[in-house]
Amino acid sequence: MEDQVEQSWEKFLNPQTFRANLISASLFITGYEILKDSIIQEIKSFYLLGFDETDPAARGPYEKEVLALDSKRKVFPASIAWLKANDVIDSSDEKAIIDLTDHRNKLAHRLSEFLSESGKDVESARLETLVSLVAKIDRWWIMNFELAIRNDIDSGKVDPNRISSGRMIILQMLLQTAAATDSTELYKMFHELQAKQKPPATK
Numbered sequence: 001m002e003d004q005v006e007q008s009w010e011k012f013l014n015p016q017t018f019r020a021n022l023i024s025a026s027l028f029i030t031g032y033e034i035l036k037d038s039i040i041q042e043i044k045s046f047y048l049l050g051f052d053e054t055d056p057a058a059r060g061p062y063e064k065e066v067l068a069l070d071s072k073r074k075v076f077p078a079s080i081a082w083l084k085a086n087d088v089i090d091s092s093d094e095k096a097i098i099d100l101t102d103h104r105n106k107l108a109h110r111l112s113e114f115l116s117e118s119g120k121d122v123e124s125a126r127l128e129t130l131v132s133l134v135a136k137i138d139r140w141w142i143m144n145f146e147l148a149i150r151n152d153i154d155s156g157k158v159d160p161n162r163i164s165s166g167r168m169i170i171l172q173m174l175l176q177t178a179a180a181t182d183s184t185e186l187y188k189m190f191h192e193l194q195a196k197q198k199p200p201a202t203k
Helices: 002-013 015-048 056-065 075-085 091-109 111-116 124-146 166-178 185-197
Strands: none
Touching (some): 015 056, 015 075, 015 091, 015 124
16 A cells, blocks of 8 residues: 555656656547547538538438437437448447547546556557547548549549548647657658649749
8 A cells, every 4th residue: 555655656746757647648638539520520511511500401311310329319429329330330449439438538537646646547558549440430431432422533442541531640640749759750741742742843
């Protein structure tokens, strides 16, 4: 017991440990909000983009085909159910989302415990699971809708594993920050791509 108390004080008072734990908690909560956005917003846009969300007639299909999937008509669980019903995610993914939600709520409401108590930490494995889920969901939308309606791209020849959404890029930077690795590589790639797309200078 005394050892645990001593370890807790060490964890709390060590500036480097405290800072690392605070950053990890902040990154996870931020990443979770990105996951939640991926789960909810793409479905909502699919049904309501271009319509007045306050118009009952416009909301009809969304209410019937999405919100009705949850007994309490809550957007988040209904959206998860829609993704599962449409084979975007499976039962193991659903369980992972529930676990991530529980961990996020503990972090948000009991942050001081994660910052000061020995044995309570943000697990990097959970952040990696979160990233994988966002990649799976976003790639499904890109492959089945964004690329499917484009005439200039044969979606059948596109490797889904080489697709990155804006959310995925942000999460990759969060992962690199959490691992304390260099996150400037994406910035360099961005400028290299910009340079390639610029038209040659005219004399």
